Amino acid sequence: MRKLILVWMLAVYAASGWAQVTFPRNDVKDERERAFAFTNATIVTDYQTIFTNGVMLIRDGKIEYVGDSRAVPAGYTVIDVQGKYIYPSLIDIYTTYGVPKAERPKGSRWRGAEQIEPKTKGAYNANDAIKSDYSAAENFSIDTKKAEALRKAGFGTVNTFHADGLARGTSAFVTLGEDSENNVLLNEHAAAHYSFNTGSSTQNYPVSTMGFIALLRQTYLDAEWYGRQNPRPFKDQALEHWLLSQSLPQIFAARNWLEVLRADKLGDEFGVQYIIKGSGDEYKRLTEIKATNATLIVPVNFPDAYEVDDPIDAMDVSLADMKHWELAPTNLAALYRAGVNFAITTADLAKPADFWPNLRKAIANGLPQQAALKALTYTPANLLGEYGQVGSLAKGKLANFIITSEQLFADKTIIHENWVQGNRFVLKPLSVADNRGKYDLSLGNTVYKVKITGEPGKQKARIEVNDSTNIDLTTKFAKEILTASFKPAGGDGLVRLSGWRTHNGWKGTGKLADGSDVTWTLVRTGDVQPKEKKGKEGDKPQVPDLGEVIYPFVAYGAPTLPQQQTILFKNATVWTSDEAGVLENTDVLLKEGKIAQIGKNLSATGARVIDASGKHLTPGIIDEHSHIGATSINDVATNSGMVRIGDVIDPEQINIYRALSGGVVALQILHGSANPIGGQSALIKLRWGESPEKMKIAGADGFIKFALGENVKRSRNPSSIRFPQTRMGVEQAFMDAFSSAKAYEQKWQAYNALPKKAKAKAVPPRRDLADEAMLEIIKGERFISCHSYVQSEINMLMKVAERFGFRVNTFTHILEGYKVADIMREHGAGASTFSDWWAYKWEVRYAIPYNATIMHDAGVTVAINSDDANQIRRLNQEAAKSVKYGGMSEEEALKMVTINPAKLLHLDDHMGSITVGKDADVVLWSGHPLSVYSIAEKTLVDGKVYYDLEQDRARREYIRAERARLIQKMKEAKKNGSRTRKGKSKQKLDFHCDDITYDSFLE
């Protein structure tokens, strides 16, 4: 492999200078030195070094000398850049310049036959989204229009890649020159690119971010296994290139801060530190972003203000969007202050011309100029290993530089010229003559007093008749030629003049109004005194008045997270959900996140005492079956056991807060039910405002979703071809998965049993993430929660499990559990069901609201679940329905949403009841916890108050005030000429089991 890299490097070296030599010639030989000297310049050679009055010599596209002033040897074209600045040209590490765009898949993938196999023809990967074989260089061609736009913004070289697929192949490092691809291509193996977007692939799996992660993980493992074998077990050119490109810089595209964290975590598993392209919202989670240690590539795509003039229409703009509008320009400054290393990119901009205004906005918001220059020169060059060629001005490097009118980041700086590999691109001419001054215009016998004012290039002339009367003199200055015209006072004809520059002004011929010829002179007589500008002091731009970052970054987030408190509830009716039953007039002390004491007349120094007289205290509600708090819920491979909800936790979903308002403290985020074997669950506590990893319940057992019935056999897609299509097939899908896992286990056992020497020589078996998940189930290390409705299939899965020697942990939904409750009890399965759902599809035709009661009475551990972001807020009420339907005792009913789900989730040793020593997860209710008339007043997790009625009122007030402030600010921005856009809030979906998201399209 090392050999190949060397070959690549040689190829690069060869390509950069002499490629043209090999081309056929159709003329006499015409080679030129192209030697230039730049004198009297302020030269910023790199982000930390400045030469005032410096000299730079270039020849043949390379820098020969740069530094202090010195005599220019003969043979150079001298360009005097007095008063101007020279900077190394900028580098954009993240573009798709000159690389063809991939087609987005058309039509719906929701209906129609699934594409199970890859479509790519040839010896490529098993999945169309793995395009590591793609070479941007092979497909690169100069795009003069885009090159010009980028050069205008000061760029000289870019890294360019093909934005398609999870693995996107290798990028090319090219200059923005235009002479030939042979010359501009600097490195055809610049970096390897990845994303969470399957792009043009229409293959069935994967469709969700968690699936993308699983596929990338599996590909890392496959590549390693494949690479160990010579000869290869089969040919896969995508894997070959994957292996080759591992030594390149690895760049991962993330679409929000969550994806930055996800990408970094993925890399950590395989010892890869990605360079991560962010989205500009990293300020929302600086601590976690910083902890990745990743270098970021950050865009300056600040959103436009919204149209908020109409208060009713303004409701469509969320607080989060408004705050992001305000804070996005502070992102780079925040990253800088946090010490995060970053490069800046033009990516994601609505138009390239927004780059400089936005970058200056970032600087106005605290990004130091030096840091900006570093992020546009040194950092990208260094990340790509190209600092030897670009990123600063030094001997031997490419003559890639820009000439600017002032310091690069000053407000009105003009980029005059952009030189690429010694080729000059003039954007705005360096020397625009300054004709300012007082003149005498002699026209025949008449002499007019003329005054020319204004900045060079925008100068205006007028004839001063007397103190109060002026005549406009229309002028057009070319470098050496002047065209002018005016209407003399009193006359109505136009005098037209044309002339040339002289040593003291201009001279020429013209026509008077009557058409007669005239000669004229315009002779300079003195300077114009520039007007004093007034009121400078008060005009200074104010430090922007900004709102704070809130956690999470949505409505009901807060600038600070709740702290653990010592809390003493006095005189509550305490529903313990343990043997102690319901205790009247009882005190409960919470300390250090645990339930410290339960009893009468308790006291504790320093405790916050809450009078709970007339109120009820219950354990926090636990939902065994939820889909809130994750970016996606379903992937669609028949065995999706390798995908993990834990990879895609989204702590910014408002439904988490809403669930807290209904007394929920913890839940299982289950994979959906689109397949017999779904993904691995995440068990979280609703620690509103925390990072994804901190939401997870530490040390919790692993769970996995299984599913049966209509969803699994794709009943609502008549065109579906995916196996299985019947309940018979579903059984076989399970048999197959577990048989495969057993075989997998044997392979590894055989390998591990090899003598040391033999083992060293042998190729380890291929690791398979789905088999590993299945094996965990068989071994009792991972537990099934199975979506189920009708009795036949429920019984079937228990029999399959028994054949492989394990038990189904939980049947979830289990609407016909009442028909097989005795078998479930014998098997040892628990039940997590709906209270009263039925009739919404055929398989729930015989669902009855007595289900929970019957199963409970038959000795099954029963929980009531929500599967629904709406219903999760009323799980106590859902449990209460079993009092009506079947006469369950109130105490047992409440257990169905507290200790029983805790048992089903193996959390009951520290959660689910008000028992001394358990987690301080409790809810204070205004009244009887099973009554429709009661509401949750406080919800505590780990002894921290995450929801509180009064605090909720304060947050509403905060939302109101903050929205009002931001709306005012947007209106002012609009008045000051900012672009605006219509309010268009995107809704996060509220997931159910059946929902499949195509995360590639999520923005």
Added chain:
Amino acid sequence: MKINYILSVLLSACLSWAAAQVPEPAAEQTQAILLKGGIAHLGNGEVIDNSLIAFDQGIITLVADATKARIDIAGYTIIDVTGQHVYPGFILPNSQVGIEEVSSVRAMSDSRETGRFNPNVRSLVSYNTDSELPPTFRFMGILLAETTPVGGVISGTSSLMNLDGWNWEDAVNTADLAIHMNWPGRITGRFDFATFTFSRKPNKNYANEVAEIAAFFDDALAYGALAAKERNLKLEAMQGLFDGSKVLMIHTNGPKEIVESVKMAQAKGVEHIAVVTGTGALAVKEFLADNNIPAVIQRVHSLPDRADMDVDLPYRLPVELTRAGVKVALSHTGMLALARNLPFYAGTAVAYGLDKEEALKLITLNTAEILGVGNKMGSLKEGKQANLFVSRGDALDFRTNKLTHAYIQGREIILNGRQEALFERYTKKYSNE
């Protein structure tokens, strides 16, 4: 207590019903009945703690305070309901009951006709009295429902059904009482199956769609005024809106849309207008109050429309609208089977600030009045239909909603259904183990 409970359920199940069919419709009331001693919630805001409620031939003949009234009890079958609660039958508006069975199976849904303007389509004629849902609604005290077509711009004409009967003709309480119209949205929330995302975009076609509706109303008005004409079923069906015999139910959750749709209907001379709406109505609650436009709330137990909204806003909605002077009724949207929880929506309104008897109105008298049948039902009042039930406890709360008797037009209906039969069957199975 548990055993007693099961026994009582078993007993009533055995007595009344055994086959795997919906309960047999009740026979006409032949015997005058007097409910004695119950706590009567009249539905108009009043309570009689110790009441006498009598009805004969389907009509309420007496509503009185037992501690004060003196009546001759001869001829009455007396039922002692001392300590129990007597309520007017709950009315479920805006429901697909009887015209939709299993929502995911196309063959089992008759609620959505094709086309955009279908006022002529009548839910009544496809109402299935053998639907398995009504027994589960009755079990909660919901005795009548407005069976309502959906889809298109004008979905069709609804009818108020007794949730008991041999066939639709026999089960109808009030035929063809409302026309339902879906007003276009200025912002369209589009769900894209190709990308499985949801986005809100301005509806560029809004003005055209509104103009089309207005033109339809104009055509209907002109048609009505013609002396001689070729029959037009669609325009004919609209006439009830102009002569006051039908209510126009406008479905919209947009504040500006509410104003624009109501003004359009008023301009066309529609006499009875109501909106079927959600939290969007709050921004224009004064408009609704000033114009005496009642509101049917789509679903109290729903999520706020936006992240920035008060977390409990949908729960509070009936309270906020009522306090603003809007007449409010509650309905249910979404999974049809869950409409049985209607009483608890009223309960939720209590939790968020409404007086219990006021909340009761939202599912009884207000609903009847909005549907134009307030003179016939909706409260316990002499002369009204004897649609009422008795519950062991507070019927708005889960633990205490336990019906012992229910009457539709004086006919005592069977409360237990298939779900209770299955409960009985499997309770027996496991108790024999």
